[in-house]
Amino acid sequence: MIQRQIVLQPIGIIHTDFTTKENIPRQGRLGTNNNGWVEINPEFVEGLDRLTEYSHIFLIFDFNQSEGFNLTQITPNHHQQKGVFATRSPYRPNPIGLTIVSLERIEGNKIYFSGADMLDGTPLLDIKPYSPELDVYTEAKGNGNSHFRN
Amino acid sequence: MIQRQIVLQPIGIIHTDFTTKENIPRQGRLGTNNNGWVEINPEFVEGLDRLTEYSHIFLIFDFNQSEGFNLTQITPNHHQQKGVFATRSPYRPNPIGLTIVSLERIEGNKIYFSGADMLDGTPLLDIKPYSPELDVYTEAKGNGNSHFRN
Numbered sequence: 001m002i003q004r005q006i007v008l009q010p011i012g013i014i015h016t017d018f019t020t021k022e023n024i025p026r027q028g029r030l031g032t033n034n035n036g037w038v039e040i041n042p043e044f045v046e047g048l049d050r051l052t053e054y055s056h057i058f059l060i061f062d063f064n065q066s067e068g069f070n071l072t073q074i075t076p077n078h079h080q081q082k083g084v085f086a087t088r089s090p091y092r093p094n095p096i097g098l099t100i101v102s103l104e105r106i107e108g109n110k111i112y113f114s115g116a117d118m119l120d121g122t123p124l125l126d127i128k129p130y131s132p133e134l135d136v137y138t139e140a141k142g143n144g145n146s147h148f149r150n
Numbered sequence: 151m152i153q154r155q156i157v158l159q160p161i162g163i164i165h166t167d168f169t170t171k172e173n174i175p176r177q178g179r180l181g182t183n184n185n186g187w188v189e190i191n192p193e194f195v196e197g198l199d200r201l202t203e204y205s206h207i208f209l210i211f212d213f214n215q216s217e218g219f220n221l222t223q224i225t226p227n228h229h230q231q232k233g234v235f236a237t238r239s240p241y242r243p244n245p246i247g248l249t250i251v252s253l254e255r256i257e258g259n260k261i262y263f264s265g266a267d268m269l270d271g272t273p274l275l276d277i278k279p280y281s282p283e284l285d286v287y288t289e290a291k292g293n294g295n296s297h298f299r300n
Contacts (some may be wrong), residue, residue: 049233083199085277127235
């Protein structure tokens with residue numbers, strides 16, 4: 001039906017302490033001492049200018065260790081069947097990950113952050129600033145048990 | 151340096167009232183009467199199961215009308231030079247868009263929402279639930295003038 005293919009290239013690599021899926025916190029916010037750092041390809045470093053004006057950033061990355069997907073999945077904590085788009089599972093039609101992390105500092109082409117929940121070596125696709133004006137919805141409702149990764 | 155290419159396919163198409171870039175609100179949250187709907191490819195409809203448990207969702211999409219990018223850009227409102235990763239500009243190394251919208255209802259393969267800020271016909275790549283537990287950072291700090299699209 002839709003023919004267009006979108007081809008992306010990593011802009012850097014995310015480094016964390018997590019070398020297997022089993023020891024990753026289900027979400028970065030729920031972990032402790034889960035710091036990480038991003039190594040930005042040198043050609044893109046200029047794009048980080050003034051990023052440190054933000055305390056939090058979105059990391060958009062490639063779930064490159066996730067092969068295939070299931071349209072419905074059982075959530076790990078509450079064993080509830082959900083559509084994949086109602087979960088943060090890495091096994092998705094387009095294996096794109098999204099995590100909000102706390103920006104600690106930038107040194108050259110290295111971005112240090114806390115709140116890591118991705119495997120060491122994960123390809124980074126994009127960084128966007130998290131804006132309190134745009135991205136905070138305190139009125140949001142959601143099933144608190146269903147957003148965890150499988 | 152990094153060789154991997156990531157190839158994605160749209161999972162649907164976003165329909166809005168915006169046919170030119172000039173009349174798009176700079177961010178969906180800042181617009182009024184900016185409703186939209188997503189037409190999900192039929193093969194992915196099962197993935198929407200229980201999505202309506204959430205009031206807000208992330209739409210991740212392809213800025214398919216944005217050719218090329220600039221590593222530094224001048225923000226439109228305050229004429230401040232910023233790195234592209236400190237903006238929500240569509241002219242990015244990987245042209246991925248991210249908008250949080252308010253989920254109104256789902257009918258078959260159609261998802262109706264408010265808070266549109268993308269062009270009519272935009273290819274959708276992914277949907278994720280917005281979780282109050284994970285995604286609300288009321289303590290976040292950021293330059294309120296710098297996150298708008300160019």
